Amino acid sequence: MTPRFLLVFLVPSCFQVLFAQSLPTNGLDIERFIEERFAFQDEDIPYEDLYESLLQVHLNPLDLQVVSAEELRSLHILSPLQVETFMTYRTEFGPLLSTYELQAIPEWDLKTIESILPFVQLNSSQTLPGVAGLKRIRTAENAYFILRQRRVWQTRKGFSPPDTLPGGALSNRYLGDPNDVYVRLRLQQPGDFSLGLTADKDAGEPFVWDGRTRRYGMDFLSFHYTLYNKGAMKMLTLGDYQFQFGQGLVFGAGFSVGKGSETVATVRRSSLGLRPYTSVLETGFFRGGAITYQKGNFEWTGMYSLAPRNASIQIFRDSLESSEGYLSSLVLSGYHRTESEIQKKAQAREQNIGTNIHYQSPKNNLQVGANFLHTRYSRPLIPRARVYNQFEFRGENNSIGSLYLSYNFANHYFFAESALSQSMGKGQVVGIMSSLSRQVDFSLVWRKFDRNFHSFYGNAFSEGSRPINEEGFYLGLSYKPFRKITWSAYYDHFSFPWMRFRMYAPSSGSEWLSRFTYTPNKQLAFFFQWREESKSRNLLSDEQSDNQYLLAEGKRKNFVWNMSYQPNQWWQAKTRLQHSSYQINGTKTRGFAIFQDLTGSVGDWKFSGRISLFDTDDFENRQYLFEKNVLWAFSVPNFYGQGMRCYLLAQYKINNQLTCWARWAKTTYTNREGIGSGLQEIPGNEVTETTFQLRYQFNR
Structure with a gap:
């Protein structure tokens, strides 16, 4: 047995053990992916275009058999050394036999592989030979x-x-x-x-x-x-x-x-x-x-x-x-x-x-x-x-x-x-x-x-x-x-x-x-x-x-x-504390936010929820909080003043073709009786919003 085939035979077994308690490798948590690459949030960032670009690559993964070094770099996941070792490995050993083989590439650790798997595939079906026209x-x-x-x-x-x-x-x-x-x-x-x-x-x-x-x-x-x-x-x-x-x-x-x-x-x-x-x-x-x-x-x-x-x-x-x-x-x-x-x-x-x-x-x-x-x-x-x-x-x-x-x-x-x-x-x-x-x-x-x-x-x-x-x-x-x-x-x-x-x-x-x-x-x-x-x-x-x-x-x-x-593949908890200060011309103001997330899945259901508290002195200390939303939608609200924010998100896969989402979110302020200004003004101290979405996938 050649060393290549021995390697490919052994690596999947080890790799399956490593992934046994991880989330599904074909899943993509875009909010988490963006948060890991954004140090902070800013109103000048075109989040929607960024979100769209990521989902396009996720839905059309790069084929590892033909992917170029430039395409790998465009994911902003791999270091220059990791890109170089991948290209060298593929040149020396030829096409990959399995995604499990990625673990055999020098300098590719488990975290790197987990990050890149939602954006790559092997042997993509490029065309539909023999099928023409509307069909x-x-x-x-x-x-x-x-x-x-x-x-x-x-x-x-x-x-x-x-x-x-x-x-x-x-x-x-x-x-x-x-x-x-x-x-x-x-x-x-x-x-x-x-x-x-x-x-x-x-x-x-x-x-x-x-x-x-x-x-x-x-x-x-x-x-x-x-x-x-x-x-x-x-x-x-x-x-x-x-x-x-x-x-x-x-x-x-x-x-x-x-x-x-x-x-x-x-x-x-x-x-x-x-x-x-x-x-x-x-x-x-x-x-x-x-x-x-x-x-x-x-x-x-x-x-x-x-x-x-x-x-x-x-x-x-x-x-x-x-x-x-x-x-x-x-x-x-x-x-x-x-x-x-x-x-x-x-x-x-x-x-x-x-x-x-x-x-x-x-x-x-x-x-x-x-x-x-x-x-x-x-x-x-x-x-x-x-x-x-x-x-x-x-x-x-x-x-x-x-x-x-x-x-x-x-x-x-x-x-x-x-x-x-x-x-x-x-x-x-x-x-x-x-x-x-x-x-x-x-x-x-x-x-x-x-x-x-x-x-x-x-x-x-x-x-x-x-x-x-x-x-x-x-x-x-x-x-x-x-x-x-x-x-x-x-x-x-x-x-x-x-x-x-x-x-x-x-x-x-x-x-x-x-x-x-x-x-x-x-x-x-x-x-x-x-x-x-x-x-x-x-x-x-x-x-x-x-x-x-x-x-x-x-x-x-x-x-x-x-x-x-994340104790297992079915649920995950996240806790975060944020603090900020802004000082100019001898005046210093502060703000903070704290939130608790819980995400889980049961059968065809997926749930996500959050409770957050915020307290800021002024707009300069507004707190940006990435939130999970329905597919193809993004949510990066900012909060200032004093109050509480909570949301619940549910996803249900009705069958292989039809999936539905429902989201409820509410913000309650404790230091104001009006929210917004101009025609966007809301009397009172609460804002409640709902989102509903249906996706029908053909040819499933």
């Missing part, structure tokens, strides 16, 4: 329909009867009902085709058919049809789509984490190329057509997009008798609940023409590429002049291009991208990830974005939510002295050469994080995390002088203690 679509491997409804049961001011204003006019109110409704249809055969339709209506939006305002039943509709691997054509997409190339200076869609408790593997972006857009965020995607051709080691991608954009229109002062006007702002909220919000819907047309050329060396250790994107608006975009936005984009046209490369040498991975926008503003990202030993991984990233660098679809590694007006240097480290202990940390220093919102002077800042994880056994895990951030901002108006804006350094501190206990 090919009807027999798709991954086909499902989802219907979801969510509602807040207290009456917000926007749903109350309108008041009569002086002169007889009625006050502003929402035009629709208080239900959120979400519909999704997906038919997909991995490696062959994907067909999808997503529709969404937010609370307060009316269900109407009005072509003038581009409302066709649901307020937002998204559609795509994608073909894969048809000869030299690697991919063709019609409808809504996104791009991910280089380090995100031009095209930056997809799963991009940035700074978090995973301090090494998440600092770079992956060149995954063209992908369908399936989220309900009403911005950040293209609408039209795109195609990717492959010849040898070269790929060429071209795209055209003509998409409506929500915008506020103003009339030029010298043309009151004409319809000429300009866009004073692009509206990104996606809400169309009132007459004024509906008037801004699809008021602008955004045309994009772009291309990418990508080269990958035969040994897959070198990637070189170029991006170009030209954007044209139907009217000039002229934001209202502010003291801090003098270098923001103004006009109808913007062009941006970039060059990028990545190079892998042994356990060291180098990446870089440099871009130039039409305004002659530059953007650069340069970094390295390296495994110095079996115990030590580190990362370095330097970035610089000019104050007049304009990238509408960029999502590069940065402190701000956009790559503009910033320079910074990041150092990340991960150290595993023993199998049960991990220490990770990062330090980031950044500066803003020009003014920003709430920073009316050039400024700088820094932040660092340290996280210690201890796993004494498979059932129990602890982590302690400390983060500090120093960043300047304007003083309040009554603290300013008469002739200049004054800044003060604000220092934010966060501490998290977490314990997870």
Whole structure:
């Protein structure tokens, strides 16, 4: 018997023992996965797009027999050493015979394997040979329909009867009902085709058919049809789509984490190329057509997009008798609940023409590429002049291009991208990830974005939510002295050469994080995390002088203690304590939150629940808490003031095709008699919401 077959014969037996008391290896707890990679929560993070990207990979796992090193890195799970050892193992021994064989790969420990199994598979069925036309679509491997409804049961001011204003006019109110409704249809055969339709209506939006305002039943509709691997054509997409190339200076869609408790593997972006857009965020995607051709080691991608954009229109002062006007702002909220919000819907047309050329060396250790994107608006975009936005984009046209490369040498991975926008503003990202030993991984990233660098679809590694007006240097480290202990940390220093919102002077800042994880056994895990951030901002108006804006350094501190206990595969408990403080101009405020989670399963039922308490002095100390939700929905609420939050989530698998979810959540405040403001205001101190969802899976 050869050593390879002896190894594969012995490893499954050992591996089954190791997994005997673990959760099912094909399951995915997305909330847990994201929490492990986010050190803290922030309102600037596009959680929904992140959540969507993860589920897309989960539903279309990477085939370990053909997966590239770049695709493995894109999961942000493996260290450079682990990627290198996998590729070397597969080259030396050939195709894997079983997922149990992953334990035989050097440097792949049990935790790594448990983390990656929901995103990989062996020998995926790429096509349906001999099946054509509609039958090919009807027999798709991954086909499902989802219907979801969510509602807040207290009456917000926007749903109350309108008041009569002086002169007889009625006050502003929402035009629709208080239900959120979400519909999704997906038919997909991995490696062959994907067909999808997503529709969404937010609370307060009316269900109407009005072509003038581009409302066709649901307020937002998204559609795509994608073909894969048809000869030299690697991919063709019609409808809504996104791009991910280089380090995100031009095209930056997809799963991009940035700074978090995973301090090494998440600092770079992956060149995954063209992908369908399936989220309900009403911005950040293209609408039209795109195609990717492959010849040898070269790929060429071209795209055209003509998409409506929500915008506020103003009339030029010298043309009151004409319809000429300009866009004073692009509206990104996606809400169309009132007459004024509906008037801004699809008021602008955004045309994009772009291309990418990508080269990958035969040994897959070198990637070189170029991006170009030209954007044209139907009217000039002229934001209202502010003291801090003098270098923001103004006009109808913007062009941006970039060059990028990545190079892998042994356990060291180098990446870089440099871009130039039409305004002659530059953007650069340069970094390295390296495994110095079996115990030590580190990362370095330097970035610089000019104050007049304009990238509408960029999502590069940065402190701000956009790559503009910033320079910074990041150092990340991960150290595993023993199998049960991990220490990770990062330090980031950044500066803003020009003014920003709430920073009316050039400024700088820094932040660092340290996280210690201890796993004494498979059932129990602890982590302690400390983060500090120093960043300047304007003083309040009554603290300013008469002739200049004054800044003060604000220092934010966060501490998290977490314990997870999983005695068997049927239930798990988690306890967490969070504390924060914020100090500026001699004033210090604090906040804390504590919660207890319990998750279990009995037969075809799955349950999850939480009770949490919070107490904060002000909004600066608001506490973000990831919560479990129904499939394809995310929940990251933040709380400030004093109160209690609890929720219950139940999932029941009726049969192989039909699954249902129900969720109830309630927040009770002890220090207020009104919640929210404006049309979102709720009288009283309680908010109760429910969510119901049905999923029907075809071909099961």
